[in-house]
Amino acid sequence: MSIPTTMRAAKVGVDKHYYDLVTLPVPQPKGYECLLKIGAAGFCHTDTMVLEGVFGGNKVIGSHEPSGTVVALGEDAERDERVKLGQRVAGMLKRDVCFECSDCKLVDWIYCQKGLNSGLDIDGFFSEYAIVDSRFCATLPDNMSFEQAAPLTCAGLTIYKAIKVAVEKKGILPGKGILAISGLGALGHLGTQMAKAMGYTTIGIDARPGPISLANEMKHKPDLTIDASKVNVEKAKEMINDLRPKGYFGWEGVDAIIMCADAVASQRYAINLLVPHGLMVIVAQPPTYTFEFRDFIFKDISVIASMHGNEIQLQECVDLCAKEGIRTETTTFTLDQHKEMCDAIHQDGWKGKAVMVFE
């Protein structure tokens, strides 16, 4: 496969809302890196924060959600044989992870403070070619397109991991216990499909009609969707109670709730909807979360946060989505349509995920 010397890319510009189209040298992989011919790259909410300069204003190529074909390997990657030339893969944003710090050794490399994040600290994937770490790649089943794979590397993986954390920590089993997802945007609509496909009783909550109907249009739709702008917590608890098995003895509400919503009002709604001793898993990144001591001391709720997963969970997530027909609602744009892409996600009625696709 002949690789050109230069490539086109969308780089964070001076303007706080748009990218600049630039031509750059094609990077060369070293060590465990591999070079991808990008097939698709997702546009995440975090990318808009990078454009606005929230992460220090690095002028990097946007996107941290890559999928593509392996076209060159660094010397360690070649020896390692985790990925091969010509293979279709989904990659991850982290590079230059140390594998020696406390985070790497005691918890998970995803927390490595020395690792660099593509699309935030270093160049990302809105480019014809890009570097990823071959050790963090998932191989794509034949029936999964690049366009469907790219959103799984961040949005999909993050919600997949959060579901695993919620069900494991709260002891939710298929048919036993109720899991809710608050916010049915890119993460949430993937999450309700995954949770249902895994067999859990699943509630989707949003206050906007678009995302609610999106979740209900999917093959794996939630057992119940709640429009928080119309249904108060007491009524919502009654609706949820109807999903409990006959003879259920316990509290009213949901056993665990995953927060994918930014809205402040969604936080209190979620806390009130939780059963006593319930679990909230934080995924969304609003500036603050507001809790009261009563929530913890008397109601005894637990709050934990969850970040995107590692390469093992990425492969599980990709395989689950391919096997179960779990789909991301996508709208695609080409590199030349980068401005339209940036505008589209702010328009009324926007739903799902914007993905940049390459030839």
Ligand SMILES: [Zn+2]
């Ligand atoms: Zn992201």
Ligand SMILES: [Zn+2]
């Ligand atoms: Zn480390």
